[in-house]
Amino acid sequence: MATRLPPVDVVLVGFGWTASILGQELTDAGLHVLALERGAFRDTVPDFATTRIQDELRYAVRNELFEEPERETLTFRNSSDQTALPMRHLGSFKPASGAGGAGVHWNGQNWRFLPTDFLQRSHIEQRYGKGFIPADMTIQDWGVTYDDLEPFYDKFEYLCGISGQAGNINGAIQPGGNPFEGPRKRGFPLPPLKRSYGTVLFDKAAKEVGYKPFPCPAANTSKPYRNIYGAQMGQCTFCGYCEWFGCGNYSKSSPQTTVFPVLLRKDNFELRTHADVTRVLRDASGRRATGVLYVDAQGREFEQPADLVILTAFAQHNVHLLLLSGIGKPYDPKTGQGVVGRNYAYQITSSVDVFVNDIVNPFMGAGALGQAIDEFNGDNFDHGPEKFIGGGYVALWTTGGRPILQHHLPKDAPKWGSGWKKAMADNYLRTVSIATHGSVMSYRDAYLDLDPTYRDVYGSPLIRLTFDFHDNEHRMSKFLTDKAALIAKAMKPRAMHVNQREGHYTIVPYQTTHNTGGAIMGTDPRTSVVNRYLQSWDVPNLFVVGSCAFPQNAGYNPTGTVGALTYWAAHAIRTQYLKKPGPLMSA
């Protein structure tokens, strides 16, 4: 029997980026906000202390900062005719557990999506005709536009202290920036990071090929920064331990560095860690959330009443909770009816390893220290002749030169012994890798539902992922990889090899933690779980926030858009919902 606790105004499920922002915004609006986090509390010191966090074995290999599959996992299959099996080790993506969520261990590659990305279906239909979109491709418009989100992108960038070079300010193209980006009202809060030599080589080669390279926007501070809430950040030391690590120098934007200092000190905010939410509770009408049910580390069950429930967990965890709580109609791939779990998407990546003659010192890196070209992202180029939809950026990142997982050897290098050692010594300082980061469209047969067989520690069905790459994505990725190879060739390398992504999607090797969809946003309750303000169509005092709202995935890292959507939703709650609680859009 669950113990019923005193009610709060707002309960947030999970305490990563989205919850931190909502916590800050809604406590500012005077509400009493409680965040429930299944993992432990973590902070810069002592948990990510500099000279201690740079431990690749502990964090990158043994996964200390990530969620533990023995506690929560998913089952996976490529298609509906297969039997899904549970993931017992993390693979293709690495969700976090603990305060700060994946905002602790991300690289800091912080992008805006393109204006046309938000009009994915209508724009493609308008430019290429309805017949251009394959019948099984279930892409749709977001229900918000780039212009709607621009002020909130801006706010997230000034929260984080993004280092970068603007490419388009109010329509005026800026030299050195990304000329394809949507217009921004002002430049980035900080100048771009200092270049690595690898990015200099890329920049030169990309220009030779005829592209317009620019420094990638980075949530690694190029200078000391004080953010919109007064939180202080140091400047990045290029230690090369961002992705899969926390930052010990206060120089990677994370909930810890940007929001916690002010939020955790508020009297009207409360964080409860080791509180694993298992259900969203509703009243008899089913139209009103009454709170959530959670289990603490002692296995005790609690009912936490709240006026407003906001799901702020990782993408598929939000979807899992909706399905377990019976909120919204589950998606049925046979009929195409139902919405919860629909339009799961991922991303498709590839790389070209480039063995150069110069010493590039890869160990002096930062998670978002990179140079990119955006000619082939979104609809920045004519897809007509290519006959596929989507795109991505091509970039050279110098994220670091960690000894275990971040080295590249020519294909013919020996696999062990003195030959391997020699190859390593010859190549470690003289290798770069060009990455492509491609979009994945949504399809009728890519979705999330409840697994019929495997159950979690509480006896509830695990979430099941059914996903594979489609021909459209393979062709798009091949196209991008060819462009990357062109740039690689222009670098006049000793050797290079192309790592094309081929065949079925496999969930085992790490690719990217950019899972999207399953609780998508839109303007029609028949094809979306939440409205354009991320409010549940079925339960108006429930909001579902995160990349689960993306109707399909774009060719950029998602965090910037997640941040913008979060501020967008927070603004709608503050300015509309609180004044008149109820549906913000009519169905």
Next chain:
Amino acid sequence: MMTNRSRTYAAVALALAAGSLCAVAPRLLARESSHAEIERGRYLVAAGDCAACHTDEGGQAFAGGRAIPTPFGTIYSTNITPDPETGLGKWTSDDFYRAMHEGIAPGGRHLYPAFPYPWYTKLTRADDDAIKRYLDTLKPVREDNKPTRLPWPFSVREVMAGWNTLYFKEGTFRSNPQKSAEWNLGAYLVEGLGHCGACHTPKNFAGAPKRDQAFQGGYGENWYATSLGGDLRDGLGSWSMQDIVQYLKTGANARAAAFGPMAEVVHDSTQHLDDKDLHAMAVYLKDLPPHESPPAKPAMTAGNGSKEDADRLARGRGIYLDDCAACHMENGEGIAGVFPPLKGNAVVQAKDPETVVHVILSGQKTAVTHDNPTGLAMPAFDWKLGNDEIADLATYLRSAWGNTAGAVSRDKVADTRSTVVAARTK
């Protein structure tokens, strides 16, 4: 509220400047509303940092119970909420004034000077009354006071009568007519309610402040509080007035960041003070003379020292580059507004290296204030660096970039480690 407070202070400052005793102040205050007096009491309680000692970690505000370690044994702070049984509920304002002014509680019970009555004695009766009046508005908390844990003879409170005879000078602050009103206001705050000397003045064997060495730096609880005198190297000599105000208001300035016990002082007390009061404190502090400390041992330098010294500094520099330079930078200048410089740093160059060793061992979090909410933290290195390494590192810090202070011995580090690490893991 600000206006009331400012007006009252102006009155005090004027009275002080006129060279009179502050007996005039109560009369002026009597015209103030009780609300104004309570508000002033609240301000004074912040200025006196009462909460720091009288609130236990995780305990109710002002209900006491916090352990105050002293060289003589542990004392527990008392409940100063208006609970009639366990707090000050039955105390009259005369009782309160006597405690603040003479260190004697109702019934003639002597208080231990861990309660800073040797400083609070300087307060005016009006200010004491305002403080009592504010404390009376707190929610009464029933919390029995814990018995002190002092060995005989200190356990006998009457011993304090003798201590008082020898070391305690009762008396309300007397203004110095030679000095400005602002200077006198600063002196009243620093010497009285601020009780800065409780840490920053060295103590004798009996735990009494050495008045002839006021504010020249003091030792306590594994911290060495730096000199507040005009010393360029290890005092406030090179700080501007604005540096001092900014430090007390925000917890950091371009020269230093508050950590350890001073972080608590800034968080609980000085950040809440008016700029006018902080400026007055700065005026007074900047007027303190440099002390003639025994000249620091010549700095070790690789150029003029022995081979042994040169090796030691090279080892220290190696450790510095590996473990410290990412934040404090290779040139020791830190990162303005974020990580404090070690070059020219008074704590690093203090006569006693206790604090710098303590910080390296345990790490520290800088003061959390309204203006600097992050509380930037340095991690501990006790798990990583041995006593020899920390001694080499600290010696390097005290010799590099023009810093001048004596070498640090391995034994000193071992000694500090034994108490600091024990306290941290307790």
